[in-house]
Amino acid sequence: MVCIQRADSGLCVSVCVCVCVCVLVTMKWISAASLPCFTVASLLLLHCQPVASDADRRSDSALTVVENAEGGGGGGGEGGDEEEGANDNLNVVQPTEQWQTLKPGQAVPAGSHVRLNLQTGQREVRLGEEQLKYMTQDHSRGEESQSVFSPDELKQVMKNIKEDLNPDSKASKYRPLEELKRDMAQLDLLVETDAQIMRRLLDQFNSSTSTTEQRLNILLELEYLVHQVDNAQTLCSMGGLQFILDGLNSSDFRLQESSAFVLGSAMASNPVVQVKAVESGALQRLLTALATAQPIRVKKKVLFAVAALLRHFPYAQHNFLSHGGLQVLSELFRADGGGVLRTRIATMLYDMISEKELISQTGLDPVLDAAHEDRVRQYSKVSVEGELLEKGWCTLVPQLLESTEHDYREKALRALLAMAPTCLDQYRSDSSLLGSLLSLRDQYQEMVQSEMILGEENSYFTEIVELIDAIQVKIK
Known part of the structure; x- marks a missing residue:
């Protein structure tokens, strides 16, 4: 049995529920059978009597209720002071949402819920319902x-x-x-512009105390910087171009590779650097590097630099042809068995032929483009067609079709189509070329049909089939 109490102003109002039912026989007499139940009820009523407020007469089992648990006082005047002083001597429990056991002599704030747990014999207290609601x-x-x-x-x-x-x-x-x-x-911090950084790198590169590894790191940083047009031009004005060209003659293949990489990046789409490179003899250095025995990774970077020098620069193309550039490339093409260098050479030939053809067919208004006539005149001096026939390129490029790489075949087909006006007779008499075109068309046509079944249109293989058809139309 549990006795539930509500503490309010020092009065304990108890509602006790007893499982024993007492039956009164008459209005004045109680049956002997109901005496135990009457006794229990009497004890409970005695237990739940109002608690005395006099602190001097408190017992350990009494329950004391205070108006303000903080000790802030409830009334004014002397009576209030005496009550506040009495509250200060009490051990007031601060209730929470959960039931907690009351120790003997502890007081509780007004409005708290107090119960007697008959299973343990201990009083328990928690916050009242109104306090929980407001909280x-x-x-x-x-x-x-x-x-x-x-x-x-x-x-x-x-x-x-x-x-x-x-x-x-x-x-x-x-x-x-x-x-x-x-x-x-x-703050001892150094802020450097790109020009200052390149000047410092060139000084370190030219220092006699710099090791090969340090020079390789310097070239790597320069290659990153010269991608910006202004930085590449600034590097040339500092004399850095000569240092890079000297690296092409190094006995260390790694320095040759890195120097060619920096040179090609500086010349890419940068006419000012292209002109200075030609004036500095870069073309001769690059052709020499291609003609001598070098690892393939060096030749790849040198070919990259040559292509960057020749692109949209007819004066450099004319010098390239006059210095035997196509002859050097033809020997390199024959010696390459993997197809990597062959693909780059075929792409270079395609660029040179298509540039000249594009300039001659643009039909730009001379008033709007005053330099157009001068470009046409410069490209007229680039006799690529005669060199193609003389150096045997009409039979060399078709060999690239034997590769199993789709990209290599595509580059070869584009070069063959650009060379067709010059090499048409050689194409018609080359049975190996005609057979390769027929075989490749059947192969790629099957790939196109397979992609169409899967719902793919305008695929990469469709472009290859169109290139083959264009070449076959010209041959017929």
């Missing part, structure tokens, strides 16, 4: 207040947005570069 409401209001901005906060956010959108305020946030340099100099 839950305060918690939910606290969560809502955390997720809502105040008006002042919203005003500050809008003010910051307006300041960010104001160009004048943006400009005021940035400081001049010279001022930043001065501040960083005081």
Whole structure:
């Protein structure tokens, strides 16, 4: 059995439920059979009598209720002071949401729920229902207040947005570069521009104390920098182009490879560097590197540099042909068994032929393009067609079709189509070429049909079939 009590103003109101039913026989007499039940009820009523408020007469089993558990006082005047002083001497328990056991002599705040656990014989206390309700409401209001901005906060956010959108305020946030340099100099920090970095790298590269590994790292950093047009031109004005060309003559193959890579990256789509490279004798150095015994990785980078030098530069193409460039490439083409160098050479031939044809057929308005006539005149001096026939390229390029790589075949077909006006008679008499074209067309046509079944259209293999058809039409 559990006795539930509500502590309020020092009075314990108890509701006791007894499992024993007492039957009164008459209004004045009680049956002897009901005496045990009557005795239990009497004991419970005695236990639940109001608790004395006099602290001097408290017993260990009494329950004391205080108005303010914080000791803040309940009334004014002398009576209030005496009551506050009495409360200060009490051991007041702070209830929680869970039941907790009361020790003898402890007091509880008003409004708390107190019960007697008859199984353990201990009093237990927890917060009252009203206290729990108010605590839950305060918690939910606290969560809502955390997720809502105040008006002042919203005003500050809008003010910051307006300041960010104001160009004048943006400009005021940035400081001049010279001022930043001065501040960083005081912090022992060094700010270098790309030009200063390249100057430092060139000095280190030219130093007699630099090792091969250090020079390789320097060339790697330079290759990254010269991709920017301005940096490549600045490198040439510093004399760095000569250092790179000297690296092509190095006895270390790694330095040759890295030097050719930097040179090709600097000349790519950079006419100023292309002109300075030709004036510095870069073409002769590159052809010499291709004609001598070199590892294939060196020749790949040298071919990259040659292609970058010749692209959209008819003057360099003319010098390339006059210095026996196609002869050097033909020997390299025959010696290559893997097809990597052959593919790059075929692509280079295609670029040279298509550039000249494109310039002669553009029909640009001379008024709008004043340099067009001069470009046509320069390309007219590049006699690629005669060199193709003389050096046997009409029979060399078809050999690339024997490769099993689709990319190699595609590059060969494009070069054959560009060379067709010059090599048409050789194509018609080359039975090996005609047989390869028929076989490749059947092979790629099957691939196209397989892709169409899968729902794929305009595939890579369709382009190859179209190239083969175009060559066959010209041959017929």
